Amino acid sequence: QVQLQESGPGLVKPSQTLSLICTVSGGSISSGSYYWSWIRQHPGKGLEWIGYIYYSGSTYYNPSLKSRVSISVDKSKKQFSLKLSSVTAADTAVYYCARWGLDCSGGVCDGFDIWGQGTMVTVSS
């Protein structure tokens, strides 16, 4: 069973870069059947999609964050990473990594079927 696990610093200073890693276990990150996404949730608020990466390395970002976001993949380690630059208190949130299915024959498609447990990141000096 595929599982996702986020890791990274829980505290980041303002103006610095937030860096998180999502590790995929129990399955392959190199399958062409999925987009690997980052999603965040501000405290007590709703969900916001940040961006995704395909196993080939192609990416797509939320236009509202595009200038500050970078997502990369390391297939050998079965990890994908998020970098968010020039952070402010407004970037304080729980950050989730999640999988979006593309192949309906494999189960859930066109939905985020697997999520990490989430990691809280606080931006504060």
Next chain:
Amino acid sequence: QSALTQPASVSGSPGQSITISCTGTSSDVGSYNLVSWYQQHPGKAPKVMIYEVSKRPSGISSRFSGSKSGNTASLTISGLQAEDEADYYCCSYAGTTPYVFGTGTKVTVL
């Protein structure tokens, strides 16, 4: 791209049915049959309950059903149970964004 609009809260008694609406625009919900619904219990990650408007993942109770009409999608929970008390979010493919979530609905079982 603005968030999809959901009622802040919906409540019902055990055994009753409730419906949560998710209103978007012709650029998202109205254009694509790619609406999904997520259940989130406090302190937990979201869990997919419905995908492609009305399909249920394996293991999800048939008490959960989805539909769409025009720019509005809906999630219906029938035979409401205490364990259904949670926050629910819709999500739609939106082309250029490309994923937009709803504002979220807190379901309370009375």
